Amino acid sequence: MNESTTPYHHGSLRRSVLDRLAVVIVERGAAGVTIRGLATDVGVSHTAVGHHFGTRTGLLSAFAAEGFDLLSEALLKVRDEGEFLDLGIAYLRFALEHPAHFSVMFEPKLLDYDAHALREASRRAFSLLQRGSDDFGGAGERESTVPILVAGWGMMHGIAQLALAGVFDEGTLREAMGEVDVIDLARRAGRLLEPPAAD
Amino acid sequence: MNESTTPYHHGSLRRSVLDRLAVVIVERGAAGVTIRGLATDVGVSHTAVGHHFGTRTGLLSAFAAEGFDLLSEALLKVRDEGEFLDLGIAYLRFALEHPAHFSVMFEPKLLDYDAHALREASRRAFSLLQRGSDDFGGAGERESTVPILVAGWGMMHGIAQLALAGVFDEGTLREAMGEVDVIDLARRAGRLLEPPAAD
DNA sequence: GTGCTGAACTTGACAATGGAAAGTTGCCGG
DNA sequence: CCGGCAACTTTCCATTGTCAAGTTCAGCAC
Secondary structure, eight states: OOOSSOSSOOSSHHHHHHHHHHHHHHHHOGGGOOHHHHHHHHTSOHHHHHHHHOSHHHHHHHHHHHHHHHHHHHHHHHHTTSOHHHHHHHHHHHHHHOHHHHHHHTOGGGOOTTSHHHHHHHHHHHHHHHHHHHHHHTBTTBSOSHHHHHHHHHHHHHHHHHHHTTGGGSHHHHHHTOSOOHHHHHHHHHHTTSOTTOO | OOOSSOSSOOSSHHHHHHHHHHHHHHHHOGGGOOHHHHHHHHTSOHHHHHHHHOSHHHHHHHHHHHHHHHHHHHHHHHHTTSOHHHHHHHHHHHHHHOHHHHHHHTOGGGOOTTSHHHHHHHHHHHHHHHHHHHHHHTBTTBSOSHHHHHHHHHHHHHHHHHHHTTGGGSHHHHHHTOSOOHHHHHHHHHHTTSOTTOO
């Protein structure tokens, strides 16, 4: 497992590439990702990356799959005790803490959903969200919890992307809301969804 | 202005490229956009495109600026008579009707916000949204309309991206909500934001 | 140990791409 | 008619993703 200066066999190429990939995506975006650049960064030949991930799409798909796994992990930490809003905040927090993963996970044109790992990972994460809204929406009280799911998921997803796009960082919006913590803002926004008479 | 088969001077290259660009982005995504491909599609040399838009980033920036203008147009059509939800639905409808524009408009890494046209166009569209939430949120009643803006904008933006990413098209979610019209679904979700006792 | 198999990696080649440079075409105002 | 200038072209180059054909090396049967 120790690979400080292994000359030929890198030892943990896959992990190193994925780690480096996260940095590059944050710096230059998914479009700025270069197999050759990643390879030299990690200290291997450019085709070595292809050996592990196949094509460029395969590389991004593996990265996105990892993202969905991280998301599931984050959602599981909160699901048992909390309410629906907590799940949404965890979703948003994941996006802000893993911007590279998040920005790739919902770009189907960059990914290959036939890749087994990706398909399964996304399915798992989505079903966690769905179950969360079922638990909250009080199955039986309402005819369907789908609008609740869509409202909450959509809101947190949208806030995440707008925040990552820098929309809240400048312009007249920024003036209207001083130095705002996005998480806190999202919590206030999310509370508008809760029945006002609750607790 | 007539340019059916002008041999040398194309006449409306700029417009033709932008139109073709929308199609290519829908088919292959922004990453699949090729200056050379666009050029041959439109019938010019690849550097002719560069002549009009500068770099590839310049091309996408011009396209995004056009998108923000189209969005402003769509928002203005509804602003005067309706309530806040109508504005949100118009936002969503724009995204679904112009998926190519929408998918590029919020990808800062692909754009150059120093481009004057883009900066101004986005500023205009954002201020329309902000004004819409002010009008609705009843300035004075609440201390700030910002959470309302963020809740509504975020929700519609998120639903748009999730829909365009195909999240609602497959998997267990799809089973939970048969053949659903996204606009209608968003309207039901958006209503969860309205104060239940309001007229 | 010896040899062998297969995974991890290499070098080398190729077509496609974005962009720069320098030249050509043709409209339009004087 | 002519000079200027925008629109466009051909040519060139560095960079990129992917393929094909080696090379290195770890582990395992014997």
